[in-house]
Amino acid sequence: xxxxxxxxxxxxxxxxxxxxxxxxxxxxxxxxxxxxxxxxxxxxxxxxxxxxxxxxxxxxxxxxxxxxxxxxxxxxxxxxxxxxxxxxxxxxxxxxxxxxxxxxxxxxxxxxxxxxxxxxxxxxxxxxxxxxxxxxxxxxxxxxxxxxxxxxxxxxxxxxxxxxxxxxxxxxxxxxxxxxxxxxxxxxxxxxxxxxxxxxxxxxxxxxxxxxxxxxxxxxxxxxxxxxxxxxxxxxxxxxxxxxxxxxxxxxxxxxxxxxxxxxxxxxxxxxxxxxxxxxxxxxxxxxxxxxxxxxxxxxxxxxxxxxxxxxxxxxxxxxxxxxxxxxxxxxxxxxxxxxxxxxxxxxxxxxxxxxxxxxxxxxxxxxxxxxxxxxxxxxxxxxxxxxxxxxxxxxxxxxxxxxxxxxxxxxxxxxxxxxxxxxxxxxxxxxxxxxxxxxxxxxxxxxxxxxxxxxxxxxxxxxxxxxxxxxxxxxxxxxxxxxxxxxxxxxxxxxxxxxxxxxxxxxxxxxxxxxxxxxxxxxxxxxxxxxxxxxxxxxxxxxxxxxxxxxx
Amino acid sequence: xxxxxxxxxxxxxxxxxxxxxxxxxxxxxxxxxxxxxxxxxxxxxxxxxxxxxxxxxxxxxxxxxxxxxxxxxxxxxxxxxxxxxxxxxxxxxxxxxxxxxxxxxxxxxxxxxxxxxxxxxxxxxxxxxxxxxxxxxxxxxxxxxxxxxxxxxxxxxxxxxxxxxxxxxxxxxxxxxxxxxxxxxxxxxxxxxxxxxxxxxxxxxxxxxxxxxxxxxxxxxxxxxxxxxxxxxxxxxxxxxxxxxxxxxxxx
Numbered sequence: 001x002x003x004x005x006x007x008x009x010x011x012x013x014x015x016x017x018x019x020x021x022x023x024x025x026x027x028x029x030x031x032x033x034x035x036x037x038x039x040x041x042x043x044x045x046x047x048x049x050x051x052x053x054x055x056x057x058x059x060x061x062x063x064x065x066x067x068x069x070x071x072x073x074x075x076x077x078x079x080x081x082x083x084x085x086x087x088x089x090x091x092x093x094x095x096x097x098x099x100x101x102x103x104x105x106x107x108x109x110x111x112x113x114x115x116x117x118x119x120x121x122x123x124x125x126x127x128x129x130x131x132x133x134x135x136x137x138x139x140x141x142x143x144x145x146x147x148x149x150x151x152x153x154x155x156x157x158x159x160x161x162x163x164x165x166x167x168x169x170x171x172x173x174x175x176x177x178x179x180x181x182x183x184x185x186x187x188x189x190x191x192x193x194x195x196x197x198x199x200x201x202x203x204x205x206x207x208x209x210x211x212x213x214x215x216x217x218x219x220x221x222x223x224x225x226x227x228x229x230x231x232x233x234x235x236x237x238x239x240x241x242x243x244x245x246x247x248x249x250x251x252x253x254x255x256x257x258x259x260x261x262x263x264x265x266x267x268x269x270x271x272x273x274x275x276x277x278x279x280x281x282x283x284x285x286x287x288x289x290x291x292x293x294x295x296x297x298x299x300x301x302x303x304x305x306x307x308x309x310x311x312x313x314x315x316x317x318x319x320x321x322x323x324x325x326x327x328x329x330x331x332x333x334x335x336x337x338x339x340x341x342x343x344x345x346x347x348x349x350x351x352x353x354x355x356x357x358x359x360x361x362x363x364x365x366x367x368x369x370x371x372x373x374x375x376x377x378x379x380x381x382x383x384x385x386x387x388x389x390x391x392x393x394x395x396x397x398x399x400x401x402x403x404x405x406x407x408x409x410x411x412x413x414x415x416x417x418x419x420x421x422x423x424x425x426x427x428x429x430x431x432x433x434x435x436x437x438x439x440x441x442x443x444x445x446x447x448x449x450x451x452x453x454x455x456x457x458x459x460x461x462x463x464x465x466x467x468x469x470x471x472x473x474x475x476x477x478x479x480x481x482x483x484x485x486x487x488x489x490x491x492x493x494x495x496x497x498x499x500x501x502x503x504x505x506x507x508x509x510x511x512x513x514x515x516x517x518x519x520x521x522x523x524x525x526x527x528x529x530x531x532x533x534x535x536x537x538x539x540x541x542x543x544x545x546x547x548x549x550x551x552x553x
Numbered sequence: 554x555x556x557x558x559x560x561x562x563x564x565x566x567x568x569x570x571x572x573x574x575x576x577x578x579x580x581x582x583x584x585x586x587x588x589x590x591x592x593x594x595x596x597x598x599x600x601x602x603x604x605x606x607x608x609x610x611x612x613x614x615x616x617x618x619x620x621x622x623x624x625x626x627x628x629x630x631x632x633x634x635x636x637x638x639x640x641x642x643x644x645x646x647x648x649x650x651x652x653x654x655x656x657x658x659x660x661x662x663x664x665x666x667x668x669x670x671x672x673x674x675x676x677x678x679x680x681x682x683x684x685x686x687x688x689x690x691x692x693x694x695x696x697x698x699x700x701x702x703x704x705x706x707x708x709x710x711x712x713x714x715x716x717x718x719x720x721x722x723x724x725x726x727x728x729x730x731x732x733x734x735x736x737x738x739x740x741x742x743x744x745x746x747x748x749x750x751x752x753x754x755x756x757x758x759x760x761x762x763x764x765x766x767x768x769x770x771x772x773x774x775x776x777x778x779x780x781x782x783x784x785x786x787x788x789x790x791x792x793x794x795x796x797x798x799x800x801x802x803x804x805x
Contacts, residue, residue: 165797173786194753295566544610
C-alpha cells in the first residue's frame with residue numbers, strides 16, 4: 001500500500017471530504033433537522049440499533065432472571081465458574097472486620113462512604129476496596145455533565161418525564177422519583193464540598209441541552225465533569241481518613257447461605273487472598289464496557305468487566321433490563337489511537353451537527369442516545385453515506401467548528417479543553433475541522449434491581465451506580481449516570497447506616513451459595529470452562545499468547 | 554431483511570476488530586521498534602504507547618486506568634534514541650514512535666494533607682498553613698514542561714504564593730493528578746495536591762450556592778411537585794407516551 005499523505009492530521013482523501021463539509025456549513029448554520037416522531041424513532045431502532053438486530057443475545061437459563069435475554073458476553077459470565085472452589089478454599093479468620101464494606105471507588109462507592117460516615121458510621125468501621133486505584137472508574141471519565149431540574153422553567157416532574165421517555169417507559173418509577181427529587185440536593189452538597197460547576201457572570205449554573213431532554217438541565221465542569229466531582233469527593237474521603245485498599249478486587253462474596261456476610265479480596269500483585277467480614281455490603285463496581293459486546297469498541301475504563309452483576313447473581317440478586325446496552329452515538333472513529341473514546345454529547349448540546357459524506361445534516365442532533373446512534377449506523381451501513389477511514393471503519397462527521405460559529409470564537413477551548421487537547425495530541429484541530437464519529441459501547445443500562453434506598457432482594461447487600469438497574473429503563477439519558485451514582489450512593493450510605501442501628505451481628509462466613517449456584521448450572525445443563533469475574537480484558541498480542549508458557553503454576 | 558440486519562452487525566464488528574480483539578499480524582503494514590524498560594520489541598506503527606506495550610505481551614495491572622486521558626494512571630517517562638532529554642507522556646494518549654525508550658511510573662508517593670474544608674478560609678493563610686513548602690518553588694518551570702495536560706503548573710504555584718486562589722483554581726482545573734509535576738520537581742513539591750485544595754476553597758467559598766438552586770430546594774421541601782410526580786408514577790404507559798410526545802422542548 002502506498003503511504004498515505006497526511007494534511008493536518010487527516011489523509012488527503014478525507015481532507016477533500018472536509019472541503020464538502022466546509023462548503024455546506026453556512027447553509028446549515030441556522031438549520032436543524034426536525035426531531036423524529038415516535039414512529040420514526042421506532043423504525044430506525046428496529047432497523048439499525050445493535051440491541052434490536054438479530055443475534056447477539058440469548059436467554060439466561062437459571063436463577064432469578066431465568067428466561068430473560070442478555071448479551072451473549074454477559075450470559076457467558078453468568079454461566080462461568082467461580083474463581084474459587086468452595087470445597088477446597090480455606091476461609092480463615094477475617095483479616096478485616098467492618099460495619100460496611102464498599103466495593104468500588106467511583107462516584108457511587110465514594111459517595112456511599114461519605115454518607116455512611118455523615119450518618120454516624122465511624123470512618124474506621126468502613127472499608128472501601130478497589131480493583132484498580134481509588135477513583136479509577138467510568139465516573140472519572142464522565143465528560144458532559146450531571147442533570148438536576150433547578151431552573152424556573154424546569155421541575156423534577158419534567159426531569160421524570162424526560163427520563164422515562166428516554167428509557168422507553170420501562171424505568172422503575174420509585175427509583176426515578178428518588179433520582180429527580182434528590183438531584184437539586186446533590187448539587188447543594190457538591191457545592192458545599194467545593195465542586196466547581198460552570199457558572200455565568202451572576203454565579204448561576206450554566207445549563208445546557210442534551211439528547212432526549214426537554215429543558216436545559218445539564219450542569220458541567222468544562223468537559224471534565226466526572227473528574228471534578230470525583231476528585232473532590234475523593235479528597236474529602238481522604239481528609240476523613242476512611243480506610244481503603246487498592247488493587248484488591250473482590251473475587252467472591254461470602255454468605256451464611258442467604259445473607260451476604262463478607263467477601264474474598266485478591267491482591268493482584270502478590271496473589272494472596274484476604275477475608276473481609278462485614279455487616280452490610282455496598283456493591284458499586286460499575287458496568288461492562290470492556291466486554292466489547294457485539295464487537296464494539298468502548299468508552300469504558302480498563303476495569304469495566306461486569307464483575308458486580310456476576311458476583312451479585314451468584315448470591316441470588318435479581319437483575320433487570322439486562323437486554324439493553326447503551327451505545328453512545330459519538331465515539332471517536334478516527335484516528336486509530338482513540339477509536340471508541342467518548343466525544344461528549346455536550347458537543348451536540350452546544351451546536352455541533354452530525355453530517356454524512358455529502359455534508360448534509362441528516363438527523364436531529366439531540367435524539368435520545370439509542371435513536372441517535374441507530375441513525376448514524378443507518379447513514380453508514382444502509383444509506384451508504386458514511387466516511388470510510390484508512391483502517392476500514394465507517395463514520396459520520398461531527399461538525400465541531402459550528403460550536404465556535406454558534407457560540408463565538410473560543411467556545412471550544414473554553415468548554416471542551418479535554419476534547420480539544422485529545423485531538424490536538426493527534427494533530428487534529430477540532431476548531432477548524434470536523435471530527436469523525438461512530439457509535440461506541442458506553443453503558444450498562446440494566447443491572448441489579450433495587451428499591452429507592454439501594455437495597456436488593458438479598459439481605460445485607462446494597463448496590464449503587466452503573467451496576468444497578470431500573471432507574472434508566474432501557475436507555476439512559478446523558479447526565480443521569482453521574483446523578484445516579486451520587487443519588488443512590490448517598491442513599492445506600494444512609495440506608496446501611498440505618499440498618500446498622502439495629503445492631504445486626506456478623507454472620508457466618510461460608511461459600512454455601514456457590515453449591516447452590518453450581519447445582520443450578522448443572523440442572524440447566526450448562527458446561528463451561530470459563531471463569532468469572534474476569535477482572536480485566538486481555539489485549540496482549542496474539543503472537544505472544546501463542547508462545548506463552550506458564551512456568552510458575 | 555433479517556439477514557441484512559445481521560450482516561450490518563457483523564460488518565461493524567469486522568471494522569472494529571483492530572481495537573477490540575487485536576491486530577492480525579498479516580494486516581500490519583508498518584512496523585516500528587520500541588524499547589520497554591530496556592528490552593527491544595517490534596510493534597505495529599500507529600498504536601498508542603499503551604496499545605504497543607500490550608501488543609508486545611504486557612498485561613497491565615498498574616499504569617492503566619481509563620485509557621482515555623482522564624485518570625493519570627499511565628504516566629510514562631521516555632527518551633528518543635539519539636536524544637538525551639527525558640520526556641513525559643500519558644501512555645494512552647501518545648502514539649508509540651520508532652526509537653522510544655519507555656518506562657512507566659506506577660505510583661506517586663507525594664504527600665497530601667488532611668483538613669476540614671468547613672474550617673478554612675479561602676486565602677493565602679490557608680495554603681501557607683497547610684502546605685508551607687509551596688514557598689520553596691524555585692521557579693524552574695520543570696513542572697510545566699512535565700505536565701501531560703499542558704497546564705502552566707509553575708504559574709498556578711506562583712498564584713498560590715500570592716494568595717490568588719481563584720486563578721490557581723482556574724489554571725489548574727484540567728489537572729488529572731497524575732503526579733508527574735511532583736516527580737520531576739527539584740524543590741520536592743506536590744503541586745497537584747495544593748491545586749486540589751485551592752479548587753475546593755474556590756468552589757466552596759467563592760462560587761457559592763446559586764439562588765435558583767436554593768429556591769428549588771425550598772419548593773421540593775414544601776412538597777410542590779409531589780402530587781404531580783405521584784400522578785405520573787401511577788399513569789398507564791399509553792397515557793405517559795402521549796404526554797411525553799407532546800411535551801414542549803426548550804429551544805436554544
